[in-house]
Every structure is written in structure tokens, then in C-alpha cells.
Amino acid sequence: MPSWQDVTITENFLFEKVMHNKRICKRLIEKILGITIQSIEFPEAEKSISIRRDSKSVRLDVYVTDNTGRVYDIEMQCTNPLDDELIRRTRYYQGMIDMDLISKGHNYTELNSTYIIFICTFDLFGLGRPTYTFRNLCLEDTNLELNDGTTKLFLNSTAVIPYESPDIFPYSDLDDDIFYFLQYINGHAPQGTFVNEINKEVAKVKENKEMEKSYMTYAMEIERRERIARNIGLEEGMKEGIQKGLKEGMQKGMKKGLAQTALAMLEENIPLDVISKCTSLTIQEIEVLAKEHHVL
Template sequence: MNTVKCKLPTTKNWHYSWELDLDVSQFLVHDKTKLYNASQYHMPKWQDATITENFLFEKVMHNKRICKRLIEKILGITIQSIEFPEAEKSIDIRRDSKSVRLDVYVTDNTGRVYDIEMQCTNPFDDELLKRTRYYQGMVDMDLIDKGMNYTDLNSTYIIFICTFDLFGLGYPMYTFRNVCLEDNKLELNDGTTKLFLNSTAVIPYDSPDTFPYSNLDDDIFYFLQYVNGHAPQGTFVNEINAEVSKVKENKEMEKSYMTYAMEIERHRREAKNIGIAIGREEGLRQGQAVGRKEGLCQTALSMLENNVPIELINKYTSLTEQEINDLAKEHNLL
């Protein structure tokens, strides 16, 4: 019996494999949606954790003095006082909407709102940019939900402290406001500002004196170095480092961190198992499709051997005339 050799989809074209490699999975961790690399991301041991760990960053920033000074130095403003509206700010406008839990959410004495996020992984495409848009919208909806009029919306600042250069231009800070394209001196003045700090900008420099961007506060220069793992320098960063040590000496914090890490690992395993299950299901589906195609080719070949017209073969096998002709040529039947 002749062997069917009609061209079929190969496994290299499949979207899934039996051993699915999850590059990125989205987990719900600590009631916050984040992106983690499922195969590579591992939280460090408590004693090795640094300010870049969201858990530790959040706890350190709950020191009002440190949080207030960090905001002042980033924005170049003076704040009389700040408050944390909730221990952990969660915004959930509707039951069917994507909820947001913000790392550090504070308001000052004038009502201005600040959201500060530590970001150590560079997401695919423009996910981070779209996330700032979503955060901004959710914060505004939360304010409106409390009975405010549009004209009463307070100024908001979404601040991402990144361990990478999101825009690739080498600036230590990227500040975005809404401006007119026809005249970039004309601002919309809608009270929204988004900032992205780039800790990699300071890596080649030893001190603020040699840093080419003189408008960056010296303490923020040292802070970005500290984020990159350098020893603390300057009064402010040493204060931050002391707070980090204080938090890490707290046994209850250590237990909470361990629980947090186990939750991440559990969700990672669940995501991978789901991915493997999807891969198996897709592999089975693809395998069944391959089997059906092989069967149709075998039927068409038998019909060709019995001189059945191509039009009838096409009708009963659903193979195209080109596929039938190729099959006939392959087996020297034309």
C-alpha cells in the first residue's frame, strides 16, 4: 500500500507544545495583579531582599517622613504633611472591573494624590504605559465616587521607580503631562502627571557633581544608586537604609514576607500547570486535526487510483483541487 505524504501542519507551527514554556504569567499576588516571569522570577530570601522588592519598598515607604521627603525630592516641591488614606489602598470601582492595589498611595494636606510604584521588570510592549493610564483613571474614578465634582478633582501624580530605562534615552527621569501638539508650551492643566525614574542613568557616575543632569536632586541621584545595589550615600538614603534594616529585623514582617513569597510560588505553579493543561488540550486537538487530514488524503489517494474525477474527490474529501493534484503527482497518478 502506498504511503500518504501530503503536506500537513508540523509541530513547529503549533502555538503550544506538550511541555509548554511559560515566558510570562499573570498572577494575583497579595491582592495585586502583577507580571512575573514564571520560569525565572524568584523572590530572594528575606535577608537578601533589597528596597527593590515591592513588599519591602511598601513597608519602608509607610514611614511618613521618608515617603514625604522622597516625593518632595522627586517633584521638587514642598509638602506640609501626608496621610495614608488606607493601610493598603485598593480601588475596585465595579465588581466586573479590574481592581487595583497600589504600592504606596498617599495624599498631602492640599488633597494632591501620589501613587508610587517600584518596577523591576520591564513588561512586553507598552503594558507599563497602559497601566499608568489605567491607574490614573481608577484613581480619578475613586475620587469621583466619593461625591466630588469634576472641577474638584485633585492633582494626581503616578510615579514609577524603574530599574531599567523604559524609553532608552538615558534620562534619569521622564515626566509626562498633557500638552498641545500644535504648541507644546500650552498645557492642558488637567492636574495629571506621570513620572518614570530610571535608576540605570546614574550607573556610570560616582557622584552628582559629574552627573550631566544637574536638575536632578542630589539625594535622588544617591537613591537611584541605592536602588541599583550601591552602598547608601547621603543623609536621606542612609535614613532609608536604616528603615530597611529596621523592617528586616521585624520577625512579623519576615513571616509576612515568607507568606507572600509562598503565595507567588503557589500561583506560579498553578499558572504553569494550567499552561501545561492548555498545551496538552491544544496538542490533542492539533493531533486529531492531523489525523483527519491524513485520513482524507488516504481516501483521496484511493479514489485517484480508481480514476474517480477530481471534482468528486473534492466534494467528498473537502481537499482542494490543488491538494488533490499535488497528491496525484506525488504518487505518479497524473
């Protein structure tokens, strides 16, 4: 993990702290979705959901609700997982959020609308678009929407890299401030009132000594978990290697014993097919063995 001095907003820890500025978080959601929100609340400082003790829990970067009850989960994603792991993760997040809402006494009809937003530093779908928005549609008639209240959205910060300003950007439906925000994520200098406000909040958080201590603790915990994972991997690898070695050793020992039995039977002029049945060696293997030991 980068040092505190080198941390940027793409690091989950810093992104989460900056987004706890309600004004910034609210405006970011509004600009991404093109909606107006009266107010937002953070139900918990760090939202973790675990439905059962044996289920895989999730820790959401930024989890907020607005005054109408709509739920927003915003995730910063800097690594592109293999296959469709990230896409499947949105499905799991959706299920966990819904189960969390139901566990609080809601009926199915009272499930709030949810928005799962991934801000990615890569193009997950490879089409060059700055945003990819998904809702459930009827395959026979794509004008018919299921209206189950779920939306999943992926932002692609690489889409804006070749362009200096939103004026020449081919996707005119992208908010200008989101254009500059995606550039900012790519390491460009902040531009526009909104992104400059975000940059000031980043500086404010990084000047906070308590935040620095928290980050160092966070980084140490991540390192500890990675070390444990590596150790577990080494232990499992060693066990697998030992088991494989024992198995191969036993197989070699058995093969050697069968070969010695076959040689003894050959010296007694016992037919090859009988030797094969007694030792499970093929006739070809017995012939090779006999030639090597000059028995035939």
C-alpha cells in the same frame, strides 16, 4: 523571590513597608517632584482599586494623599515589560484612581491632582535621562498645558551608574539625595543623610520578625499564583495539543479516504477532472497518487 536576608528595597514588599514611614515617604515625594508638602496620609494600608466586579483590579505599592488632597502613587519597577505595557499601565492606573475619587462623591471639577511615579531600575525610554515627566500639552503650542491635574513620572536609576557623585552628574536639576537614592537602588552603599535614613529603615523592617513572617507568606502566595498560572498554561497547552492532534488526525484520515476513492476511480479509468471534482483533490495530486500506485 529572594530570601528575606537577601531582600533589597527594590523588592515591592520591602519598598512598601519602608515607605510607610511617613517622614521618609514625604521627603521622597518632595525631592522627586521638587515640591513642599505639609503632611501625608495613607488612606488604606494596602490600596486596591476595583471599580466593577468584571474589571481588572489594581494594587498600588504606595498610595498617599497630602494635606491639599493631592494623590501620589509610587511604584517600584524592576522588570521592563514588553512593548509599551508599562506606559499603558500608567493610563489604566490613572483611570482607576480617578474613578475611585469620583465614586467617593467628587464632581469632575473636584478631581484632585494626581502623580503616578514609577521608580525603574532600567531606562524605559532609552535616552539616558534620570527622570521623564509627562503632562498633557497642546501639540500646536507646547507652551499650552491642559492643566487636567495629571502627572506621570518615570525615574531611571541606570542614569547615575557611571557617576561617583552629583557634582559631576550632567543633569544638575536632579536633587542630590535622589542621585544617591538611585545609586542605592543599584546596590551602592548608602550616601547622604536621607539615603542613610532609608537604609536604617530597611534594616529596622528586616529585623522585625513579624515582617519576615509576612514576607514569607507573601512569597508563598506569589509562588502559589505562579504555580497556578503554570498549571493553567499546561492544561491549556494540553487541550490545544489534543484539539490540534484530533484535527490533524481527522484531516489525515479524510485525506487517506479521498486518496483511496481516487485510486478506485482511476482503476475504472474515470477521467481525472471528474475524480478531482468528486474528491476535492487537485489533478496534480491525483497524478502523483496514480504514479505512486502504478495506476497510470
